[in-house]
Amino acid sequence: MKSRHKKLALIGGALAIIGIIAALVLNALNSNIALYISPTDVAAGKAPQGQLFRIGGLVKEGSLTREADGVTMRFIVTDTDKDLTVNYKGILPDLFKEGKGVVAQGKLTETGTFAATEVLAKHDENYMPPEAAKAVGDAANRAADKKAAAANAPAATEKPKAGY
Amino acid sequence: MKDRFNLYKFASPATFYPLAGALIPYFAAVSVVFGLAGLYLGMLVAPTDFQQGEGYRIIFIHVPASWMSMFIYLVMAFWAAIGLAFNTRLSGMMAQALAPTGALMAFLSLWTGALWGKPMWGAWWVWDARLTSELILLFLYIGYMALTAAIDDPRRSDKAGGLLLLVGVVNVPIIYFSVKWWNTLHQGSSINMGKSSMAETMLWGMLLMAMCFWMYSIAVALMRVRTIMLERERHTDWVKAELSGEGK
Numbered sequence: 180m181k182s183r184h185k186k187l188a189l190i191g192g193a194l195a196i197i198g199i200i201a202a203l204v205l206n207a208l209n210s211n212i213a214l215y216i217s218p219t220d221v222a223a224g225k226a227p228q229g230q231l232f233r234i235g236g237l238v239k240e241g242s243l244t245r246e247a248d249g250v251t252m253r254f255i256v257t258d259t260d261k262d263l264t265v266n267y268k269g270i271l272p273d274l275f276k277e278g279k280g281v282v283a284q285g286k287l288t289e290t291g292t293f294a295a296t297e298v299l300a301k302h303d304e305n306y307m308p309p310e311a312a313k314a315v316g317d318a319a320n321r322a323a324d325k326k327a328a329a330a331n332a333p334a335a336t337e338k339p340k341a342g343y
Numbered sequence: 344m345k346d347r348f349n350l351y352k353f354a355s356p357a358t359f360y361p362l363a364g365a366l367i368p369y370f371a372a373v374s375v376v377f378g379l380a381g382l383y384l385g386m387l388v389a390p391t392d393f394q395q396g397e398g399y400r401i402i403f404i405h406v407p408a409s410w411m412s413m414f415i416y417l418v419m420a421f422w423a424a425i426g427l428a429f430n431t432r433l434s435g436m437m438a439q440a441l442a443p444t445g446a447l448m449a450f451l452s453l454w455t456g457a458l459w460g461k462p463m464w465g466a467w468w469v470w471d472a473r474l475t476s477e478l479i480l481l482f483l484y485i486g487y488m489a490l491t492a493a494i495d496d497p498r499r500s501d502k503a504g505g506l507l508l509l510v511g512v513v514n515v516p517i518i519y520f521s522v523k524w525w526n527t528l529h530q531g532s533s534i535n536m537g538k539s540s541m542a543e544t545m546l547w548g549m550l551l552m553a554m555c556f557w558m559y560s561i562a563v564a565l566m567r568v569r570t571i572m573l574e575r576e577r578h579t580d581w582v583k584a585e586l587s588g589e590g591k
Contacts, residue, residue, distance in 0.1 A: 187428040194509060201513040205524075213526040214471040235526055272465030274394060282469075282528050299465045304530040306399060306541040308390030 215282050218256055218263040226287055234263060234293060235282040235301065243277055256281060256293070267295040274300035354433050356572045357581040363565040370565065374558035381551030389544045401459045402545075407553040408451035411560055412480060413515050415445035419487075420512040423505030435501025436575065438508060439491055440568035444560045446484035452477055464528055472521035473529035476514055483511040497575050 205212065215235035216225060226232055234256055242255035251268045254277075265283055275281060280301030285294045307315070353359045385403035392399040419438045426434030456474065457467045468474065487504050494500035522531045533540050541549070576582045 183429050187424070190424050190427055190509065194512065197510055198513055201517070205517070209525070212472050214469065214528055215526050217526075272463070274463050275465075276394075279394075297466075299469070299528060300463065301528055302394055302463060302530055304533040304540050306392050306395075306402070306533060306545050308542055309393040311542060312393030 217258040218261040219258050221263055221287070221293075222261040229286065231284060231286060231296070233282055233284045234265075235280070236263075238275070238277045238279060238281050240277045256283065264292040265295050265298075266292055267298050269296075269298065271298055272300040274302050276300075279303075354431050356433060356436070356576050357579070359433060360569055360572050360581075360585065363569050367562050367565050370558045370562035374555050374562060377551050377558060378555035381548050381555050384544055384551060385548030389548050390542060392545075395463055398459070398462050401455050403548055403552045405452060405455040405459060406549055407556040408448045408455065409477065410553055411556045412445055412448035412452050412477070413518055414557075415441050415448060415560060416480060416483070416508075416512065416515055419445065420508045423501075423508040426501055427505050427509075432575075435497065435505065436568050436571045437564070438501070438504065439488075440564045440571055441560070442484055442488050442491075443567070444563055446481060446488065448556070448560070449477060449481040449484055453481060460528075466528075469528045471527040471529055472525040473518065473527045476518040476521050479514055480511075480518060483507070483514060487511075 215233035218234060218236055220226065221234060226234075236256040236258045239255035239257045239262060243252060244254070245252045250270070251266070252271070253264060253266050255262045255264050257263075265285070266288075267283065267285075275298065280303065282299045282301050283293065283295040284297040284299075288294050305312075353362060381403065385400060389400070391397055419441050422434040422438040422441075425431060426438070453474070456477075460469075461467050487507050490507055491500045491504040494503055521527060522529055534546075539546050573582055573585070
């Protein structure tokens with residue numbers, strides 16, 4: 180084995196070791212690296228008590244209500260399994276929409292709702308013209324209608340969306 | 344042996360210097376062509392986005408800059424490994440020549456990201472895994488430049504810098520996969536395994552801009568490596584010949 184091959188192997192080995200160390204460290208820090216937790220985590224009691232934390236999920240369709248003052252609002256964040264009611268007073272980002280992703284920072288209240296101090300919109304990685312988006316939406320609705328008709332269910336089941 | 348084309352010939356600064364000089368105008372020209380085509384597609388042809396409106400168009404700078412910031416780091420780490428293993432003079436020079444461009448790309452990525460984040464997410468910055476690891480990449484570039492600049496002896500400076508580059512290379516897959524591995528505010532990748540979730544013209548605009556950034560990076564890195572060569576090899580005959588005008 181030539182010395183330069185030895186060196187190359189040494190570099191490769193060192194890189195592998197650094198990689199493994201990084202993987203272990205990141206794995207141990209996993210819960211600290213995540214920016215937000217889901218309503219399911221909150222329901223499971225994983226939320227820190229009396230401390231600021233972030234929740235993330237989709238804004239449930241039809242759940243947004245505004246108080247008379249126009250800046251206090253209430254909406255439900257869902258991960259399609261568990262729901263969490265969020266109260267927020269402030270200005271919502273432009274991309275905040277029902278059915279779309281959201282990340283909110285705040286605290287749990289005694290009544291089990293979430294008092295948000297900051298609400299951020301999380302958009303997905305799809306980029307397309309409005310006409311294409313409408314076509315996709317129509318196709319999804321048709322498919323859902325078909326499925327609902329086939330199952331003879333009263334309402335179309337909501338499909339979990341990837342990438343919220 | 345003389346007829347055989349020998350790649351190692353270009354590992355010598357004396358032969359690489361004129362080659363780099365001859366290549367620079369081509370890379371620069373190709374970069375301009377790709378850039379004009381990319382900007383035309385991205386700004387004028389690509390459709391408005393269904394949820395972000397016109398604001399999404401910053402993607403034509405943001406994504407190519409982010410890609411290049413990661414790719415240049417990988418190339419630098421590659422040169423560092425070659426330099427440490429084979430003791431080639433040129434490797435360290437290439438790594439040092441690429442560093443400022445890599446840092447520029449990382450900075451552009453963070454800056455355009457902040458400009459994009461405020462109107463869309465509602466925040467200039469969040470400490471999510473994607474943003475934080477990209478910031479670490481910028482620090483790695485700056486750290487590398489500071490470290491190599493602090494050591495006068497070029498050989499030792501290349502070695503120290505090379506080690507830093509190799510240790511830091513774990514950060515690149517972390518940046519890339521951060522949106523998969525953890526909950527982040529940053530959305531996932533639009534291009535996965537050859538599939539894309541973008542409209543075609545948008546995708547082409549982005550790819551053309553990425554080519555433009557790539558060619559630009561090569562052109563400026565070659566310019567910079569020529570300067571480094573002259574500086575480091577100033578006592579050699581070929582540099583003296585070059586500077587006195589005989590090299591041409």
